[in-house]
Amino acid sequence: MSDLNIDWANLKFGYMPTDYNVRCYFRNGAWGEIEVSSEESINIHMAATCLHYGQEAFEGLKAYRCKDGKIRIFRMEANAERLQSTCRGILMPELSTEKFCEMIKKVVKLNERFIPPYESGASLYIRPLLIGTGAQVGVHPANEYLFVVFVTPVGPYFKGGFFANPYVVIREYDRSAPLGTGIYKVGGNYAASLLANKKAHDLGYACEFYLDAKEKKYIDEAGAANFFGIKKKVERRQIPIEELETLEEAGACGTAAVISPISKIDDLEMNKSYVISKDGKPGPISKKLYDKLRGIQYGEEPDVHGWVTVLD
Ligand SMILES: Cc1ncc(COP(=O)(O)O)c(C=O)c1O
Numbered sequence: 001m002s003d004l005n006i007d008w009a010n011l012k013f014g015y016m017p018t019d020y021n022v023r024c025y026f027r028n029g030a031w032g033e034i035e036v037s038s039e040e041s042i043n044i045h046m047a048a049t050c051l052h053y054g055q056e057a058f059e060g061l062k063a064y065r066c067k068d069g070k071i072r073i074f075r076m077e078a079n080a081e082r083l084q085s086t087c088r089g090i091l092m093p094e095l096s097t098e099k100f101c102e103m104i105k106k107v108v109k110l111n112e113r114f115i116p117p118y119e120s121g122a123s124l125y126i127r128p129l130l131i132g133t134g135a136q137v138g139v140h141p142a143n144e145y146l147f148v149v150f151v152t153p154v155g156p157y158f159k160g161g162f163f164a165n166p167y168v169v170i171r172e173y174d175r176s177a178p179l180g181t182g183i184y185k186v187g188g189n190y191a192a193s194l195l196a197n198k199k200a201h202d203l204g205y206a207c208e209f210y211l212d213a214k215e216k217k218y219i220d221e222a223g224a225a226n227f228f229g230i231k232k233k234v235e236r237r238q239i240p241i242e243e244l245e246t247l248e249e250a251g252a253c254g255t256a257a258v259i260s261p262i263s264k265i266d267d268l269e270m271n272k273s274y275v276i277s278k279d280g281k282p283g284p285i286s287k288k289l290y291d292k293l294r295g296i297q298y299g300e301e302p303d304v305h306g307w308v309t310v311l312d
Contacts, residue, residue: 128148249282
């Protein structure tokens with residue numbers, strides 16, 4: 001177990017240094033060997049494409065210290081595949097699933113003492129980052145890249161943990177263009193969301209809520225998380241904003257958000273407030289979903305989809 005003096009139960013969703021990160025360089029048309037580093041900074045050329053033209057991609061996943069003493073990583077292969085898709089989207093060299101997974105497992109093992117104890121409810125956030133490092137002034141893909149994975153222990157995404165949060169529809173900014181980079185996990189999408197997020201916080205909301213950029217008619221995303229609504233049957237489809245009225249429960253979900261229930265979504269410009277939880281408490285189905293998801297992540301529920309990697 002850990003010899004660190006960390007208040008695990010009160011961790012924020014923030015950065016804390018750990019012992020090691022792992023790196024791999026793409027040069028002369030090929031990925032090199034995996035390198036282990038204890039350096040927190042990276043030294044890159046001032047004309048690197050990631051700095052000027054946003055040629056960068058990232059991922060986010062978590063490792064958990066479980067009740068049975070094992071360490072589990074959630075949906076590692078799916079993250080590798082999404083990174084490959086991002087690479088295709090912004091012309092970066094793809095990293096194989098095998099190499100991605102090897103590096104993830106290595107960095108988690110190397111930083112084992114930073115994986116929060118089971119009882120704390122905190123976890124180890126894993127942040128893979130792929131950047132164009134080759135010098136370039138014209139708008140072209142780089143010829144050199146760096147893939148880094150670092151880890152940091154994190155607490156809940158929203159302060160206060162599992163309770164329902166208020167959201168506000170932001171109509172004046174688009175998260176991403178319809179045929180743009182919204183389907184890829186690139187930093188530029190997040191730079192584009194900062195103003196909307198600040199506006200939501202300034203107005204006293206937990207988070208901003210996006211509608212589709214083209215028609216402002218359908219739900220897009222719940223800030224930097226996916227959206228779910230509870231009705232009778234399970235389906236994955238576009239949801240017109242007005243349909244919020246008919247939902248029994250709603251929430252944000254994802255690696256960081258886990259399952260974060262939504263209490264209300266205010267559409268200020270339309271003078272409309274969609275109240276989802278009258279008492280502000282999470283609904284019973286959201287609670288069930290939360291328990292189920294956490295159960296799978298911690299190895300307490302069967303892993304029927306093959307989502308979990310047990311570290312050996
Ligand atoms: C914009 C956005 N949507 C959705 C998600 C949720 O994705 P995932 O389920 O992979 O965590 C994230 C997570 O970072 C995100 O940034």
